[in-house]
Amino acid sequence: MEKFDVIIIGAGPSGLSAAKILGEGGKKVLLLEKNPKIGPKICAGGLTFKDFEFEIPTSLTERSFHSMKIHCFNKILEVKNKKRALVTTINREGLGQWMAGEIKKNVEIRLNSEVIEIGDNSIILKDNQEIGFDYLIGADGSLSLVRKHLNLPTKKIFVAIQYVVPEIFPELEVFFDKSLFGSGYAWIFPYSNHTSIGCGADLKFKEPTSLFTNFQHWLKEKKMDFDQAELQSFPINFDYQGFNFGNKFLTGDAGGFASGLTGEGIYFAIASGQEIAKKILDSSYKLSDLKKILKIKKEQEVLGKLLMFTFLRSKILTQYSFAKYF
Numbered sequence: 001m002e003k004f005d006v007i008i009i010g011a012g013p014s015g016l017s018a019a020k021i022l023g024e025g026g027k028k029v030l031l032l033e034k035n036p037k038i039g040p041k042i043c044a045g046g047l048t049f050k051d052f053e054f055e056i057p058t059s060l061t062e063r064s065f066h067s068m069k070i071h072c073f074n075k076i077l078e079v080k081n082k083k084r085a086l087v088t089t090i091n092r093e094g095l096g097q098w099m100a101g102e103i104k105k106n107v108e109i110r111l112n113s114e115v116i117e118i119g120d121n122s123i124i125l126k127d128n129q130e131i132g133f134d135y136l137i138g139a140d141g142s143l144s145l146v147r148k149h150l151n152l153p154t155k156k157i158f159v160a161i162q163y164v165v166p167e168i169f170p171e172l173e174v175f176f177d178k179s180l181f182g183s184g185y186a187w188i189f190p191y192s193n194h195t196s197i198g199c200g201a202d203l204k205f206k207e208p209t210s211l212f213t214n215f216q217h218w219l220k221e222k223k224m225d226f227d228q229a230e231l232q233s234f235p236i237n238f239d240y241q242g243f244n245f246g247n248k249f250l251t252g253d254a255g256g257f258a259s260g261l262t263g264e265g266i267y268f269a270i271a272s273g274q275e276i277a278k279k280i281l282d283s284s285y286k287l288s289d290l291k292k293i294l295k296i297k298k299e300q301e302v303l304g305k306l307l308m309f310t311f312l313r314s315k316i317l318t319q320y321s322f323a324k325y326f
């Protein structure tokens with residue numbers, strides 16, 4: 001049987017960031033991706049300033065916004081930051097391809113390779129091939145097979161739905177309306193030649209069918225008719241319950257690292273992938289950045305609950321949350 005030091009399932013941001021560090025650290029790594037291409041993903045592609053810690057080239061980004069309009073009830077709040085962009089949009093395929101290109105050593109990437117079964121020290125691919133590992137990283141997203149294998153329930157889910165439309169919008173806007181989106185929000189994230197218009201909410205406060213109906217209602221009210229566009233939807237797991245289970249690890253959405261307040265997950269995926277790779281390379285590694293992201297995540301979840309109950313009657317709370325996290 002073929003065998004690797006580390007098998008990573010999933011070539012999203014968390015799997016790619018873990019692979020780069022493990023390869024550089026001298027581990028023999030196999031990165032398995034079920035899709036034929038690295039990168040494409042249902043996502044609004046909004047990066048906040050934190051993401052640029054990872055030296056993502058600005059040439060990959062589409063549009064940067066130093067101001068954003070926050071709509072709540074009938075008020076519009078404009079948040080501005082002269083020094084840095086509040087949100088920058090990025091094409092997910094471009095991000096994935098760049099991250100894959102940054103992997104230079106000891107990593108074999110296999111596309112069209114869906115893992116269908118996980119054992120103690122080996123995985124089985126759809127074509128029945130069995131491959132062995134010393135360590136396994138589940139970087140396989142919110143519907144993670146590795147998480148299921150570990151019998152970890154996923155109770156905290158942020159559901160996000162979007163249309164990607166060819167219309168170009170001038171401004172980045174977010175819309176809060178508790179009756180429509182619970183503690184979540186709707187967004188308009190413009191790119192150079194298209195726009196992501198979507199909404200997302202914590203399932204605890206809004207179940208998917210009512211979120212979908214409310215989104216359609218909201219679009220109608222805004223006189224936005226996207227009947228021709230395809231509606232895309234995917235869950236975002238934010239139910240973190242640990243990252244290390246014997247010789248198996250969970251990163252990114254598989255580990256529930258995403259934010260339960262905003263549904264933001266790219267930053268948390270890259271950061272958790274890097275940290276877990278460093279821990280595999282050196283068991284005495286202190287995981288200081290992992291602690292930092294878990295702290296941000298916890299603060300955001302408390303804020304999410306506060307917003308749900310005091311919901312935007314408090315302008316100060318809204319301004320605070322946007323100033324702090326965007």
Ligand SMILES: Cc1cc2nc3c(=O)[nH]c(=O)nc-3n(C[C@H](O)[C@H](O)[C@H](O)COP(=O)(O)OP(=O)(O)OC[C@H]3O[C@@H](n4cnc5c(N)ncnc54)[C@H](O)[C@@H]3O)c2cc1C
Binds near residue numbers: 011034047233235258
């Ligand atoms: C509508 C929507 C909008 C969003 N907008 C934003 C945003 O604006 N900003 C932001 O930061 N985040 C956003 N997110 C969240 C973000 O997309 C995720 O948090 C992020 O992609 C998580 O990265 P990951 O590497 O953990 O998982 P993923 O990006 O999901 O990658 C997992 C990979 O694993 C592969 N895989 C899965 N199962 C298997 C298997 N069995 N075998 C082999 N391969 C497998 C998948 O094909 C995939 O490539 C959004 C999400 C949605 C749904």
